[in-house]
Amino acid sequence: xxxxxxxxxxxxxxxxxxxxxxxxxxxxxxxxxxxxxxxxxxxxxxxxxxxxxxxxxxxxxxxxxxxxxxxxxxxxxxxxxxxxxxxxxxxxxxxxxxxxxxxxxxxxxxxxxxxxxxxxxxxxxxxxxxxxxxxxxxxxxxxxxxxxxxxxxxxxxxxxxxxxxxxxxxxxxxxxxxxxxxxxxxxx
Numbered sequence: 810x811x812x813x814x815x816x817x818x819x820x821x822x823x824x825x826x827x828x829x830x831x832x833x834x835x836x837x838x839x840x841x842x843x844x845x846x847x848x849x850x851x852x853x854x855x856x857x858x859x860x861x862x863x864x865x866x867x868x869x870x871x872x873x874x875x876x877x878x879x880x881x882x883x884x885x886x887x888x889x890x891x892x893x894x895x896x897x898x899x900x901x902x903x904x905x906x907x908x909x910x911x912x913x914x915x916x917x918x919x920x921x922x923x924x925x926x927x928x929x930x931x932x933x934x935x936x937x938x939x940x941x942x943x944x945x946x947x948x949x950x951x952x953x954x955x956x957x958x959x960x961x962x963x964x965x966x967x968x969x970x971x972x973x974x975x976x977x978x979x980x981x982x983x984x985x986x987x988x989x990x991x992x993x994x995x996x997x
Contacts (some may be wrong), residue, residue, distance in 0.1 A: 812851040822855040823847060824966070824983045827872065831863035831886070841868065843982055844875035857983075859906060859927065859966070864872040865892055873899040880904030880927050880964075883915050904964070909942045913951055913970055920957045925981075928952065931967035941968030946976060969995070 825847060828836040847856060858876040860868045863886040869879055879896045883889060883905050896903045904925035905916050909932065916926060930945035945965070952963055965983035974982065984997070991997040 810850070812989065813870065815989060817995065818851070818854070819995045820854075820988075822857055822877075822981070823851050824857045824859065824985075825876070826859045826861060826985075827868050828861040829864075829868070832861040832882075841871040845871055848875040856905070857964075859904075861906075866895060869895055869899070873901060876901065878902040878904055878925060880906050880925065882906045883911070883919075889919065890922075892906075899923070907948075909945045909948060911954070912967065913948065916958075920955075920960050923961060925962045925964055926952060927964040927966055927981075927983075928979075929967050930965055930969070939968050941970075941973050949978060 823846065827839045827841065829839055830836055830937070844858070848909040848984060855878070856876045857878040857880060858872045858943050859874055859880045859881065860872070862868055865881045865885055866887055869892070872879060873978040879901050881896075881904070885892065893903050902924040903922070904927050905914065905919060906929060907913065908929045928948055930942050931939035932942055933939060949963070949965060962981060963979040964983060965977050965979045966983035969977065969982055969984045988994050988997045
């Protein structure tokens with residue numbers, strides 16, 4: 810309710826992070842029941858769910874009824890092809906997330922079966938409020954120059970604010986704390 814009051818219907822989509830202890834040992838247990846509430850507040854908005862877990866299958870089952878896109882990391886403890894298939898079978902779009910230090914080539918075998926590549930542009934995934942990692946600009950350029958670029962949407966997440974946004978060439982930009990912690994979230 811608090812987030813809805815801050816942003817209402819501004820923005821192209823709603824982005825939700827699910828972070829579990831397999832990804833960040835200090836993370837509280839995810840409250841996936843809130844996904845239903847998010848869908849109720851934004852019934853017509855596209856909702857993305859970024860699952861930060863070594864075992865995303867647990868969370869996919871709980872999220873699939875309330876979201877449109879499910880984004881997972883490439884370095885999970887489960888078979889990546891099986892998880893991609895699980896997401897597609899549930900009728901959802903699939904994204905793979907890479908960190909700023911990850912080799913872009915790891916996603917090449919999957920670019921024909923996914924819809925989106927998300928690049929995290931912060932040094933520590935799962936921690937809100939971090940500064941943009943400027944080495945990410947090189948990765949964004951490489952992704953935009955990729956020979957299979959027409960096969961996927963590019964989203965960029967982490968540390969993006971009004972002084973950085975003009976540097977980002979991507980279809981989707983995710984900004985959490987810059988928007989939600991602002992005096993005027995709708996303006997941001």
